[in-house]
Amino acid sequence: MATTPRPNADSFEITKRSVNYSSWYLDVIRAADMIDQSSVRGCVVLKPWSMDIWEGIRFHLDMKIKEAGAKSVYFPLLIPVSLLSMEADHVDGFAKECAVITHHRLCSSPTQSNAAKSHSLIPDPTAELDEPLVVRPTSEAVIWTTFQKWIHSYRDLPLKINQWSNVVRWEMRPRPFLRNSEFLWQEGHTAHSNESEAVSMAREMLDTYSSLCKNILALPVVKGTKSSSERFAGAVETFTIEGLMQNGWALQCGTSHFLGTNFSRAFNVLYQDRDGDRQYTWATSWGVSTRLIGAVIMTHSDDVGLVLPPAIAPVQVVFVPIVNKNTPPESKAKICDALDTYVSMARSKGIRCEVDDRCDVRPGAKYYEWERKGVPLRVTLGPKDIAHDVVSISNRVTGVETKISANANTFISTVESTLSDMQSLLYDRAKERLDARTFRVNTYAEMKEMLAETEGSAGKQRGGFYLVPWKDSAENELRIKEDCKVTLRCFPDDYNKVAPTTKCFYCNEPATHFALFARAY
Numbered sequence: 001m002a003t004t005p006r007p008n009a010d011s012f013e014i015t016k017r018s019v020n021y022s023s024w025y026l027d028v029i030r031a032a033d034m035i036d037q038s039s040v041r042g043c044v045v046l047k048p049w050s051m052d053i054w055e056g057i058r059f060h061l062d063m064k065i066k067e068a069g070a071k072s073v074y075f076p077l078l079i080p081v082s083l084l085s086m087e088a089d090h091v092d093g094f095a096k097e098c099a100v101i102t103h104h105r106l107c108s109s110p111t112q113s114n115a116a117k118s119h120s121l122i123p124d125p126t127a128e129l130d131e132p133l134v135v136r137p138t139s140e141a142v143i144w145t146t147f148q149k150w151i152h153s154y155r156d157l158p159l160k161i162n163q164w165s166n167v168v169r170w171e172m173r174p175r176p177f178l179r180n181s182e183f184l185w186q187e188g189h190t191a192h193s194n195e196s197e198a199v200s201m202a203r204e205m206l207d208t209y210s211s212l213c214k215n216i217l218a219l220p221v222v223k224g225t226k227s228s229s230e231r232f233a234g235a236v237e238t239f240t241i242e243g244l245m246q247n248g249w250a251l252q253c254g255t256s257h258f259l260g261t262n263f264s265r266a267f268n269v270l271y272q273d274r275d276g277d278r279q280y281t282w283a284t285s286w287g288v289s290t291r292l293i294g295a296v297i298m299t300h301s302d303d304v305g306l307v308l309p310p311a312i313a314p315v316q317v318v319f320v321p322i323v324n325k326n327t328p329p330e331s332k333a334k335i336c337d338a339l340d341t342y343v344s345m346a347r348s349k350g351i352r353c354e355v356d357d358r359c360d361v362r363p364g365a366k367y368y369e370w371e372r373k374g375v376p377l378r379v380t381l382g383p384k385d386i387a388h389d390v391v392s393i394s395n396r397v398t399g400v401e402t403k404i405s406a407n408a409n410t411f412i413s414t415v416e417s418t419l420s421d422m423q424s425l426l427y428d429r430a431k432e433r434l435d436a437r438t439f440r441v442n443t444y445a446e447m448k449e450m451l452a453e454t455e456g457s458a459g460k461q462r463g464g465f466y467l468v469p470w471k472d473s474a475e476n477e478l479r480i481k482e483d484c485k486v487t488l489r490c491f492p493d494d495y496n497k498v499a500p501t502t503k504c505f506y507c508n509e510p511a512t513h514f515a516l517f518a519r520a521y
Contacts, residue, residue: 016303021247028297029176031372032306042174042181049373052314053293054184058164060216060311061186061288064208070160070188075142078133083141087266090140093233097169099135103127135168140234140285143189144267151281153272154193158201162188177294178251178521185289191264191281193271198282202258205286206239209254217292218309218426219243219299220434221253222465222516224490229474236260242489242516244434245298248463250489250518253295256286299430305372307396309426310419317346317353317415318375320366322382331383338381338406345412351419371396376422377415397422437464444480444506447517451484465518467495469511471504480506480517489516
């Protein structure tokens with residue numbers, strides 16, 4: 001019944017959400033032992049708990065990506081600057097975030113003494129690269145250079161690929177999972193023979209991301225289209241899923257881009273159609289990242305610590321035997337036998353479980369640690385439970401502890417149904433909050449007044465989605481952003497019909513869309 005050794009959870013008190021939401025978020029991550037800092041600002045070490053969560057997301061999503069017809073690939077991390085420069089809008093969008101390599105070798109500094117030379121390295125002046133290399137911020141440039149070699153005929157289309165990788169986008173104000181200079185993600189890229197097929201592909205992947213958020217992460221999202229100011233650099237349209245965190249701030253959880261023929265024209269990717277004519281290909285790209293872990297934390301966690309939907313919890317059930325040196329040997333044997341049965345049955349049902357039988361940690365400290373790590377169910381079994389033929393189950397979401405029959409079949413059935421109920425409850429809670437904090441307003445003055453209002457004892461400004469009639473205007477969008485610190489998150493799919501008489505809430509001219517505004521990460 002051995003278990004993997006773990007460090008004891010830090011004993012610090014987690015800041016309450018109502019006091020300081022940002023501090024609370026960082027405290028939850030620390031208490032759950034999810035990351036460690038590296039020597040590079042904005043780059044973190046993903047510890048086993050957060051890496052297991054990401055691998056769970058990857059497992060569920062990768063199956064759907066493959067079902068959509070995308071094949072797995074891996075492209076180089078380093079991209080020549082000249083390739084990135086070939087699509088003008090693309091390079092403008094990423095230029096300020098790029099990390100650049102200019103040399104291929106280091107040497108000792110010639111200005112240092114012999115004793116200090118071994119500790120002082122500089123780029124070797126004689127080893128400057130012929131062309132600077134960019135550390136991958138995204139892979140459109142290198143992929144479309146390769147597509148030029150892979151695509152020749154209509155028979156080569158559609159071409160669908162996906163890679164799981166890391167990217168670097170230099171962040172001036174990094175925040176774990178939400179904005180790191182280096183992060184993990186998946187990026188899919190497709191090429192098609194016609195526009196409608198490409199648009200359908202981009203929409204299909206957005207639906208896949210939305211389904212992942214709902215069914216696996218218990219995270220309700222709003223699907224929509226980005227404004228021209230917010231769309232991906234080089235895209236014709238960017239489709240997005242937007243989540244609403246507990247503090248009323250929005251978080252972009254995933255995007256899918258219809259690229260038109262912009263990249264095929266920039267990289268001269270043509271195919272011969274059925275009539276023998278040469279045509280440019282139509283393209284999409286789409287991706288989600290470890291930002292989804294931040295979304296899960298901020299959507300579900302509480303003042304005790306991390307709360308995880310069972311579908312992605314690395315450990316769904318932790319068993320804590322209540323034994324000590326004074327426990328009679330026969331009681332220990334019965335407890336161990338019962339736990340062996342439970343664990344074996346649980347694992348046969350695909351339930352991820354662990355036994356915490358550390359002898360040098362008190363039961364209360366174990367409870368505290370697992371609660372802060374967000375494990376959905378804690379099962380305790382001691383001599384009194386054995387004597388009464390019961391087992392105790394504690395629910396991390398509801399906080400309720402119940403005793404049920406120790407019968408193995410009854411136990412497993414209860415665990416399965418409880419995990420399912422927890423998954424549904426987490427989604428329902430988050431959806432209720434999103435609905436309650438989506439405000440329909442008809443004038444800019446009304447939105448400004450609501451944003452200025454305070455709520456709660458800490459006097460926090462009222463956050464949420466503001467659904468407004470809108471005449472699309474990049475200039476007015478920028479004015480609102482500068483005035484209210486809110487951004488246009490999307491034109492939501494569920495509100496895409498505007499009556500001819502509807503007036504824009506900002507300029508009072510005929511509206512072209514309904515738009516969602518919010519403060520956002």
